Amino acid sequence: MQQQLAEIQSIVEDVLELAKDKGATQAEASLSKVEGIAVSSRLKEVETVEFTNDGGLGITVYQGKKKGSASTADLSPQALTLTVEKALEIAKHTSDDECSGLADKDLMAFNYPDLDLFHPVDLDTDYAIEQVIAAETSALDVDPRITNSDGASYNANLGTKVYGNSHGINAGYNSSRYSMSCVVIGEQDGDMQRDYSYTVAREVDKLISPEQIGREAAKFTLDRLGARKIKTCKVPVLFDREIAAGLFGHLISAISGGSLYRKSSFLLDKLGHQVLPKWFNIIERPHILRGLASSPFDHEGVITRDMDVVSQGILNHYLLTSYSARKLNMQTTGHAGGIHNWFIQHSGESDKAMLKKLDTGLYVTELMGQGVNIVTGDYSRGAAGFWVENGIIQYPVHEITIAGNLADMLLNIVAVGAEQETRGSVQTGSILIEQMQIAGE
Numbered sequence: 001m002q003q004q005l006a007e008i009q010s011i012v013e014d015v016l017e018l019a020k021d022k023g024a025t026q027a028e029a030s031l032s033k034v035e036g037i038a039v040s041s042r043l044k045e046v047e048t049v050e051f052t053n054d055g056g057l058g059i060t061v062y063q064g065k066k067k068g069s070a071s072t073a074d075l076s077p078q079a080l081t082l083t084v085e086k087a088l089e090i091a092k093h094t095s096d097d098e099c100s101g102l103a104d105k106d107l108m109a110f111n112y113p114d115l116d117l118f119h120p121v122d123l124d125t126d127y128a129i130e131q132v133i134a135a136e137t138s139a140l141d142v143d144p145r146i147t148n149s150d151g152a153s154y155n156a157n158l159g160t161k162v163y164g165n166s167h168g169i170n171a172g173y174n175s176s177r178y179s180m181s182c183v184v185i186g187e188q189d190g191d192m193q194r195d196y197s198y199t200v201a202r203e204v205d206k207l208i209s210p211e212q213i214g215r216e217a218a219k220f221t222l223d224r225l226g227a228r229k230i231k232t233c234k235v236p237v238l239f240d241r242e243i244a245a246g247l248f249g250h251l252i253s254a255i256s257g258g259s260l261y262r263k264s265s266f267l268l269d270k271l272g273h274q275v276l277p278k279w280f281n282i283i284e285r286p287h288i289l290r291g292l293a294s295s296p297f298d299h300e301g302v303i304t305r306d307m308d309v310v311s312q313g314i315l316n317h318y319l320l321t322s323y324s325a326r327k328l329n330m331q332t333t334g335h336a337g338g339i340h341n342w343f344i345q346h347s348g349e350s351d352k353a354m355l356k357k358l359d360t361g362l363y364v365t366e367l368m369g370q371g372v373n374i375v376t377g378d379y380s381r382g383a384a385g386f387w388v389e390n391g392i393i394q395y396p397v398h399e400i401t402i403a404g405n406l407a408d409m410l411l412n413i414v415a416v417g418a419e420q421e422t423r424g425s426v427q428t429g430s431i432l433i434e435q436m437q438i439a440g441e
């Protein structure tokens with residue numbers, strides 16, 4: 001893959017030179033290639049085996065303040081020349097935009113760390129098939145009430161990413177990602193429920209075993225059997241750590257430059273203000289070795305840096321690209337392409353202690369629908385989970401809606417669990433919110 005990285009960097013260099021020769025005042029190009037395997041099974045029979053070996057180049061050119069972009073999956077010299085010409089042609093027909101252009105040269109990742117993101121293994125079909133069959137077998141053997149399967153899947157991807165621009169940066173790295181999941185269906189007294197488990201890692205030997213994935217999928221499904229509706233009420237709500245990360249996804253949207261300069265965020269003009277409880281901290285650490293959301297530079301070649309996003313509940317930073325930063329008269333924060341390893345500081349309680357703290361209320365393990373308005377913060381989503389009394393789970397609950405306003409929800413977080421979800425870009429424990437409206441029967 002090191003040879004492939006060098007070849008891709010050479011292509012990016014040639015494309016940038018071509019853009020300059022044809023009249024671009026600035027240019028940037030990114031090229032990625034991915035090799036992978038995806039295997040899925042259902043009821044212990046192989047359903048699909050897919051191999052991936054593809055890539056593509058995107059080029060953006062600037063003529064003064066005019067911008068044009070084009071892309072191609074064909075990396076032949078003729079296709080690359082045509083792509084550059086198309087981008088330049090598009091630029092001729094666009095309006096001047098004073099905020100367009102490359103990120104500032106002094107922010108470029110000319111020197112960047114090796115984050116140990118690449119751990120290749122052979123893309124072995126037999127091994128992948130063994131994994132998915134083992135996961136399903138394990139799940140189906142747990143209990144006779146597990147009556148069906150929605151399948152198991154195994155994915156392995158080995159990728160190379162390169163970014164270059166006319167400031168002289170031509171940076172790239174290899175990465176790997178492996179994942180496995182299993183989804184099963186349970187039935188009891190005419191009630192059918194479905195749930196899943198999954199695992200993801202940079203290193204294949206860091207994946208949870210397929211047997212454990214299957215057992216977890218079965219357990220989660222069995223726990224949901226016999227679900228009831230509950231009466232409409234206003235009670236404390238505990239978000240399971242797996243879905244708590246989604247709450248912070250809404251925060252990310254609200255403090256991202258695009259929402260802010262369009263004035264379409266409920267956190268407009270909140271920089272330096274209290275948006276979370278006074279004990280609450282969020283840090284971003286882009287350079288965690290082998291981190292799932294680690295990146296040495298963003299999609300504009302800007303070097304990524306440690307950042308204390310929220311300190312003692314105060315919002316310290318917006319998340320900006322070079323374009324949104326110029327719109328706001330600020331400087332990019334290296335967030336073209338998204339966030340890099342957020343860590344939500346917990347308040348020390350175990351999962352059991354979080355239920356005790358909830359006392360009587362709703363423990364949410366699944367959310368449905370898209371009823372979130374980032375402009376106003378209004379929040380209303382379908383939910384399922386468990387009814388809790390005196391800190392003890394009583395029975396599963398479904399077909400309800402939870403509602404509130406994100407600004408109030410964030411400020412009224414009571415506690416964050418110490419047992420963290422680590423399988424995504426936001427690492428957080430379960431989140432207890434003081435009170436929300438539940439629409440039931």
